[in-house]
Amino acid sequence: MNRVFLAFGCFFNILFRGQLSDAALGMLGLSRRGTAAATSGKAAAPGPAATPAPAGKPSDGALQILSIMQRDSRLLDFLMEDLTTYSDDQIGAAVRELHDQCRDSVSRYITLQPVIDGVEGTFAQAPSKDPGVVKFVGNVPAKPPSGGTLRHKGWRAAKVDLPALPAKQDATILAPAEIEIE
Amino acid sequence: MPRKYVIGIDLGTTNSALSYAEVPADAGELGPANVQALPIPQLANPGEVRDDDLLPSFLYLPGASDFPGGSLALPWDAERAFTVGQLARQRGAENAGRLVASAKSWLSHSGVDRTAPLLPFQAPEGVARISPVEASRRYLEHLREAWDSKMADTPFTAQQVLVTVPASFDAVARELTLDAARLAGYQNITLLEEPQAAFYAWIERHADWRDRVRLGDLILVVDIGGGTTDFTLIAVTERAGELSLDRVAVGEHILLGGDNIDLALANTVAQRLAEKGTRLDSRQLQALWNNCRIAKEKLLEPGATAKEQPVTILGRGSGLVGGTIKAKLHRDDVDRVIAEGFLPAVSSAEANAAPAF
Numbered sequence: 001m002n003r004v005f006l007a008f009g010c011f012f013n014i015l016f017r018g019q020l021s022d023a024a025l026g027m028l029g030l031s032r033r034g035t036a037a038a039t040s041g042k043a044a045a046p047g048p049a050a051t052p053a054p055a056g057k058p059s060d061g062a063l064q065i066l067s068i069m070q071r072d073s074r075l076l077d078f079l080m081e082d083l084t085t086y087s088d089d090q091i092g093a094a095v096r097e098l099h100d101q102c103r104d105s106v107s108r109y110i111t112l113q114p115v116i117d118g119v120e121g122t123f124a125q126a127p128s129k130d131p132g133v134v135k136f137v138g139n140v141p142a143k144p145p146s147g148g149t150l151r152h153k154g155w156r157a158a159k160v161d162l163p164a165l166p167a168k169q170d171a172t173i174l175a176p177a178e179i180e181i182e
Numbered sequence: 183m184p185r186k187y188v189i190g191i192d193l194g195t196t197n198s199a200l201s202y203a204e205v206p207a208d209a210g211e212l213g214p215a216n217v218q219a220l221p222i223p224q225l226a227n228p229g230e231v232r233d234d235d236l237l238p239s240f241l242y243l244p245g246a247s248d249f250p251g252g253s254l255a256l257p258w259d260a261e262r263a264f265t266v267g268q269l270a271r272q273r274g275a276e277n278a279g280r281l282v283a284s285a286k287s288w289l290s291h292s293g294v295d296r297t298a299p300l301l302p303f304q305a306p307e308g309v310a311r312i313s314p315v316e317a318s319r320r321y322l323e324h325l326r327e328a329w330d331s332k333m334a335d336t337p338f339t340a341q342q343v344l345v346t347v348p349a350s351f352d353a354v355a356r357e358l359t360l361d362a363a364r365l366a367g368y369q370n371i372t373l374l375e376e377p378q379a380a381f382y383a384w385i386e387r388h389a390d391w392r393d394r395v396r397l398g399d400l401i402l403v404v405d406i407g408g409g410t411t412d413f414t415l416i417a418v419t420e421r422a423g424e425l426s427l428d429r430v431a432v433g434e435h436i437l438l439g440g441d442n443i444d445l446a447l448a449n450t451v452a453q454r455l456a457e458k459g460t461r462l463d464s465r466q467l468q469a470l471w472n473n474c475r476i477a478k479e480k481l482l483e484p485g486a487t488a489k490e491q492p493v494t495i496l497g498r499g500s501g502l503v504g505g506t507i508k509a510k511l512h513r514d515d516v517d518r519v520i521a522e523g524f525l526p527a528v529s530s531a532e533a534n535a536a537p538a539f
Contacts, residue, residue: 071227077502086503094506097494163230166250178499 060171064162065109067174072105073098076174109162115154124150185370187333187341190217190379191325193318193359195286196408196441197236200325205342215386222328224267228253234268237324241282241317242270243302243309248277258331266324275468279306284409285317290348290355290435297358318362326366339369348405349375349414350435377403377414381427392425400430411436438524444475446519451493451509460507466495470509477511489513 006027013020020030069075078098083091106112115133118124125147126134136144137151165171189202200222203215221233228249242265244254254262254269265273274281282301289296299311322345329338345368347359356373363371380403385391395401399418405411413433419426448471452462462470470493477491490512497505521527 074496074502077500081501081503083503090506090508091503093492093494093508094496094503096492097496097506098502163227166229166253169250 057171060165061162063171063174064165065106067171068109068162069102069105070175073102075102109160110157111159111161113156113158115156116150118150118153120150120153122150123147185340185342186336188344189329189338189341190344190346190374191322192346192376192379193286193321194239194407195284195410196239196439198239198321198325199236200329202341217386220329220332222267222325223257223331224324224328225254225256225265225269226267227269229255231256232268237267237321237328238271239283239285239321240271240274241266241285241312241320242274243280243282243312244273245280245309248273248280256327258327264320266320278302279304280309282312282317285314285321287410287437288314289318289358290351292352292354296354315358315362315365318359319365322363322366322368326368339367342370342372343368344372344374344379346374346376346379348410348412348435349377349429349432350412375414375429376405377412377416377432378427378429380405381416395425397425401427407439408441409437409439411439440475443520443524444478445471446523447474447478447511447515450515450519451511455507455509462495462507463498465498466507469495474511478516481511481513481516 006024010020010024013024020028066076070077075098078094116124116127126136126144128134129144133154136148138148185205187202188205189200192199192201200220201217202220203217219235221235222237223231223233224237226232226234242248244264249265252260254265256262270281271283274283280302285301288294288300294300296314299313299316301311301314301317302309305311326338343363345359345363347356351359360371360373381401388394395418397418397420401416401418403412403414403416405414412435414429415431417428417430419428448467451470451474452467455462473493473495477493480486480491481488490510493509493511495507495509496502497507499505
């Protein structure tokens with residue numbers, strides 16, 4: 001379709017049907033208001049199809065917990081730092097500080113419990129055959145046994161209590177940059 | 183509506199709190215009161231409301247670039263544009279020009295017009311200021327709103343409310359406190375002096391108090407808060423054959439408190455670091471201040487035997503480990519700073535000879 005056809009086509013579409021045809025929309029690079037809202041899952045103002053609508057993606061929760069741990073204990077600063085030149089002493093001093101704050105922060109939002117509440121090194125029953133719940137190691141027979149020596153208690157999130165993310169916030173920004181005014 | 187609760191509000195310089203007790207149905211029956219603290223919802227981080235027994239007496243007046251829009255919403259007000267409590271104190275440590283702190287100390291300062299917009303005292307040009315009375319009103323209002331949100335069946339305005347004031351508050355300061363409370367929508371208000379409230383609490387916990395004190399005893403109530411200290415003398419007298427308590431002397435309202443002790447400890451550590459060539463900037467000094475408080479509490483715990491506690495200041499920016507500064511707070515430092523700096527033991531001759539400030 002050239003421009004003259006497109007212009008007349010749009011004119012007649014609106015005059016007789018009150019809206020543009022799908023073909024015209026495609027040519028102009030627009031999307032309908034109704035479909036934009038349905039795909040974003042939130043009441044977001046419709047923009048041109050190129051801008052992604054801020055949706056509640058599954059990775060947002062992961063980004064949120066990283067952001068919280070950075071905010072409360074500077075975990076990301078620690079993980080991303082090159083530690084090869086520092087002594088154990090210096091790393092240890094920083095880690096002690098970080099450890100308390102990070103643990104307090106995580107515990108506030110997620111209640112962590114062991115999968116098997118037993119003493120490591122003693123016999124424990126496997127609560128389930130589900131490989132996601134219990135991992136067997138060592139001389140594992142053909143049929144999964146009922147239990148064995150507990151080597152790691154596992155971790156389970158018993159309660160997750162994260163604050164709701166504000167709708168307009170960019171979840172990919174884990175920590176804002178900091179600028180000091182002297 | 184009959185008053186179901188008595189509410190006690192401690193409007194402190196650094197922290198405020200609200201506690202309550204049920205009025206017994208049978209007024210003749212005076213048993214131990216079941217006094218509970220009300221967990222106060224407040225913003226801990228933008229968009230995150232948390233309950234806490236204490237409400238820090240800090241107010242932050244944000245600009246456009248401080249918080250994302252709508253992130254200061256409370257359960258009872260989605261449009262709130264300022265914040266009171268933990269987040270205010272936290273953000274105020276980063277940007278002091280917008281933080282209103284120690285409004286209560288200003289309420290007792292007779293050298294200024296306490297109803298004039300003075301605070302934040304260090305506000306830069308273009309930042310709107312409020313008066314100490316207005317700041318106090320907002321703290322009191324937050325407490326009332328917290329009550330109405332948690333105890334909706336028994337509205338705040340229908341209960342008996344006690345608000346504490348320092349014994350050293352003059353008549354003007356007391357009247358301004360009442361004004362702030364009324365502006366915050368309070369009714370049925372009674373002012374109560376803090377040392378007396380502390381003493382009533384002691385009595386409440388010791389049913390045998392009449393056996394512990396004798397006629398003619400003098401009781402010293404020492405109230406060391408975050409930023410202020412008050413000393414009050416209460417005499418045990420007799421009235422109609424029964425022991426009774428009279429406030430006989432009130433010290434001057436001292437603008438020193440626990441925070442100053444911690445700052446003195448931080449300065450001791452900072453000086454030792456400076457002697458070794460390590461200089462701290464103002465943010466690191468703040469972190470050191472907070473860590474010294476935690477270290478001091480560990481050293482002074484009942485039963486603690488450690489002679490020193492490590493105090494670590496993490497590096498700024500992304501160089502967390504690289505910039506880490508290690509220091510130690512010694513038990514000797516703590517004892518010396520507190521004993522010599524704040525609570526020196528002097529003979530009464532020396533005390534009487536000391537000039538009055």
